[in-house]
Amino acid sequence: MKTLHTILAVGLFFSPLWREGIGNEASAQTKPMENFAIVIHGGAGTILKDSMSPALEQQYKDKLNEALKSGYNILAKGGTSMDAVVAAIKVMEDSPLFNAGKGAVFANDGTNSMDASIMDGKTIKAGAVAGVHTIRNPIEGARAVMEKSKHVMLSGDGADKFAKEQGLKIEDPKYFFDEKRWKQFHEIKKKDEIKLDHSSDTSGSINPLDVEFLGDGSIPLTTGDKFGTVGCVALDKYGNLAAGTSTGGMTNKKWDRVGDSPIIGAGTYANNKTCGVSCTGHGEYFIRNVVAYDVAALMEYKELSVEQAANEVIMKKLKAQGAEGGLIAMDAKGNITMPFNTPGMYRGYTKQDGKTWIGIYGSDK
């Protein structure tokens, strides 16, 4: 029997089937890498353990885990980073826990207005939608813009129309209605203030709104509007990076405000030469500082590591300006960094060995 195995093995070694890698998805394209990985975030802000119930904490962890798993499974089977990013973000968009897709907050006119963008590190092609109202998964809208149009960015009703033409899943606005978000919206509207989707309070003190739970152990009234943007960066077996970001923006936002999430270079960037990046935070500062591309530029032009570059931008540049937020980034070797200058950021990653790490607070290491 041992002899038979040896004969079969030797025979297979010389067989064209083996040498051409037929039946091996990875080697059919290029030499497979071992360090594929996926990293996600669900928003950064004043996330304090004291203002979170154990049940809610578990809900967030479970959902982050589900998102990572859906992306990881694609990568492990030899799928692309683009597919993995879309799959992971869809899980978060379909959950009311995050301020994106189903859980999008309400704008001043009582509608849900969503933004998303995606970028392919291999081709540096990109797609984005801004101010859409009907696309169930805005991240799929962004991908369709990249793949099916000649454009990078479509906006408003035009973007919704394009998504419909492309056969994407369209929802009636009531799909995006969420009782808790609606209450939250009216609380904030009453105060007649435009509330950022992130806290402007870095003192560490607890804002009464932060701890106002709805009694059912679910989302605190303002968790969603403060810490909601979601994002993902993935590296596949072929060494290709992809990054994506999706958000519902600010509660009670006016004048069709656009934040950094749908802006390539600000909220999202990917390039195999350097890294993939997805941001979350006070969007206006992220636009002015061209945050996502700045991380890549510091790597390419100053030869910083992905960790050094991301720290430079989030912990130095933005902090000096009083700008709150964070980002996730991964370089083309699979090195991951997740800096944030707020008390917490929903975040996690899974590396090639399938081991997952998830954190919420700054103290989670």
Place this chain on the structure above:
Amino acid sequence: MKTLHTILAVGLFFSPLWREGIGNEASAQTKPMENFAIVIHGGAGTILKDSMSPALEQQYKDKLNEALKSGYNILAKGGTSMDAVVAAIKVMEDSPLFNAGKGAVFANDGTNSMDASIMDGKTIKAGAVAGVHTIRNPIEGARAVMEKSKHVMLSGDGADKFAKEQGLKIEDPKYFFDEKRWKQFHEIKKKDEIKLDHSSDTSGSINPLDVEFLGDGSIPLTTGDKFGTVGCVALDKYGNLAAGTSTGGMTNKKWDRVGDSPIIGAGTYANNKTCGVSCTGHGEYFIRNVVAYDVAALMEYKELSVEQAANEVIMKKLKAQGAEGGLIAMDAKGNITMPFNTPGMYRGYTKQDGKTWIGIYGSDK
């Protein structure tokens, strides 16, 4: 008499009035610089001498000269670079020669949809409007977003509403109606193609559309849609840079497409540390390559000069991708560069001595 002068001069030297610089606009803020300057563009594309009448050429030169003069006069009197940028761009927006403001091309739905952005190099504050229909001068809309809102970017009807609330000049859509643009739109619509505001033909051959004049010596049918975006960078006596860009986008554009012009980092960027930049070209490539900020990053991180950095991006990176366009850039010392990889770019500058240079074709040096 001479003695009296000396006494007055000595007295003034020791006077608190002089030392505090009262009555001296420049020294009241900071030590005045001598090398203030202004540079503008009116779009890059397949601009060929053979397809231009002498009368039309003169119209363009006159209007560029008028725009430069309006900005220069502000700088010379000690005004700010921000005021100079807005003034120069308004002249071009108010002219039907350029694809911005009054001369904006028609989108697929028969409306004019305009984008603009502006950035202040001293504060790195920025403002932008995308897809507006009623603001007479979109560059003023962008400035109002920067100065009067907490946001960087507003879009669509919301941005129009904001501009109205701010008391900016609002026009009925018919103000933006231009007979030549309308004919041009229907010519293109007939062909059922989305025409970029820049030519995709780099062969140097003349597209029949390029030479189809209307017989009155004015705009060729497609000049406007091909080479229309306008922009300005200025440096004032206080050493502060500002940059702005304004456009009507693509003729027959669909789905509320957003190009690079309203995107900070892509179409516009300014930072006293490095430079001010305004871009014109195939917007999708300018977004993916984060062109305006990339020039600044190459200066800051690789210590390239403004000319080297701008050349690197326009003549190497973009050219290698087959992306057409150009930019104007100025560093904080007043060094100006205007690279473009198309046959022509409407461009010009005025330096502190009041001398103006204007060019249209690649052969203009």
